[in-house]
Amino acid sequence: MRITVCTKRDLPGCVALNHLLPRLAGHRVQVLMSEVARPHEHSLPELARLRRFERDVPNRLLFPALDRMPAPPGRLLSFGHLSRRHGTACRPVREINDGDGLAALKSFRPDLVVSIRFSLIFHEEALAVPRLGILNVHPGELPRYAGLFSPFWTLLEGRDTIGCTVHWIDRGVDTGPVVGGGRLPVDPTRSLAWHVVHTYPLGVAALLRVLPDVLAGHPVPALRQDRALRRYRSLPAPEDFAAFHARGMRLVDPTDHRTLLGPFTAPDGSGPATAPDGHRPVTPAVGDAVTPVR
Numbered sequence: 001m002r003i004t005v006c007t008k009r010d011l012p013g014c015v016a017l018n019h020l021l022p023r024l025a026g027h028r029v030q031v032l033m034s035e036v037a038r039p040h041e042h043s044l045p046e047l048a049r050l051r052r053f054e055r056d057v058p059n060r061l062l063f064p065a066l067d068r069m070p071a072p073p074g075r076l077l078s079f080g081h082l083s084r085r086h087g088t089a090c091r092p093v094r095e096i097n098d099g100d101g102l103a104a105l106k107s108f109r110p111d112l113v114v115s116i117r118f119s120l121i122f123h124e125e126a127l128a129v130p131r132l133g134i135l136n137v138h139p140g141e142l143p144r145y146a147g148l149f150s151p152f153w154t155l156l157e158g159r160d161t162i163g164c165t166v167h168w169i170d171r172g173v174d175t176g177p178v179v180g181g182g183r184l185p186v187d188p189t190r191s192l193a194w195h196v197v198h199t200y201p202l203g204v205a206a207l208l209r210v211l212p213d214v215l216a217g218h219p220v221p222a223l224r225q226d227r228a229l230r231r232y233r234s235l236p237a238p239e240d241f242a243a244f245h246a247r248g249m250r251l252v253d254p255t256d257h258r259t260l261l262g263p264f265t266a267p268d269g270s271g272p273a274t275a276p277d278g279h280r281p282v283t284p285a286v287g288d289a290v291t292p293v294r
Contacts, residue, residue: 001027001111001112001215002027002029002030003029003110003111003114004029004030004114005017005021005024005029005031005032005113005116006032006033006118006120007032008036008118009034009079009090009092011053011058011197013033014058014077014079015197015200016116016137016201016203017082019200019201019204020114020116021082021085022086023208025086027215029086030108030110031082032091032096032105033090034094034118035092035094036119036120044238046236049252050251050252053257057257057261062078062261062265063078063080066081072085074263074264075263075267076263093120096118096120097121097122097123097125097126102126105129110129111130111131112130112214113133113134113135114136114207115134115135116136116137116200116203117137127169127170132214135169135179136168136176137204138150138165138167138174139151139162139203140162140163141154141162141165141181142178143226143230145163145231146173146174146175146231146233147233148233149234149236151192151195152244155244155249156244156247159186161183161185161186162186162195162199163181163182164181164184164200165178166178166181166203166206166210167222173232177224177225178223179206179210179222180207180210181206182203184199188248191250191253193251193257193260194256194259197260
């Protein structure tokens with residue numbers, strides 16, 4: 001089968017690919033990566049802080065240093081090492097409904113598209129390309145947390161778990177039938193960034209449970225969303241971030257940062273890897289007593 005995986009070129013997207021690509025062995029796989037930068041990232045300091053953690057540090061510092069190494073030093077692989085190990089290029093795209101993204105999608109002719117943190121909305125022409133459809137991994141409980149920043153809104157509202165929903169993409173936004181999902185227990189000692197990274201592997205696991213039947217053309221039980229329960233969320237406003245901090249929660253955290261980067265830099269996620277010159281660390285010492293992402 002031919003499978004296109006659409007994700008985002010950032011830390012959570014890379015972690016999700018690490019969980020997904022090994023399970024797609026035997027299929028022809030194309031990886032398309034969005035690089036969406038929202039205008040609010042430059043005007044809201046909270047969004048700028050998240051961008052630095054999720055994109056700037058991995059893409060500008062960590063991953064290029066790892067890619068220069070002949071072999072990956074850690075348990076999780078950078079985009080470059082994922083490409084080498086699985087024989088598929090991770091290609092950045094600006095659009096998916098026209099331009100480079102649509103051209104890449106059409107030329108590959110996938111049977112199925114899997115979308116995980118892609119940040120681009122599929123419209124008619126792109127929706128029509130894969131004969132089996134498009135499955136999306138949404139980091140929130142649907143229909144209650146449709147839209148953007150679902151883990152943030154879940155934490156702000158004091159929920160005990162963060163849902164991750166696998167659903168078919170239709171012509172709406174986060175409106176398609178649900179085929180699976182998982183729940184991450186909220187850890188009040190951890191940051192939003194930690195919860196975001198740990199939510200996606202649950203969705204990947206749920207996706208993999210239904211994937212064999214989807215690819216075989218077997219009926220997959222799907223639950224239509226109750227539109228009466230739907231709440232669509234957009235980006236938080238400054239007052240939402242203020243309320244988040246007032247509850248004692250953190251967007252990012254240095255300890256979490258080290259814990260999340262640890263699996264990329266050492267096999268046990270507990271220490272810094274050295275650069276090719278053998279002297280300069282790729283990243284500061286990483287890891288703590290909490291088990292990192294696996």
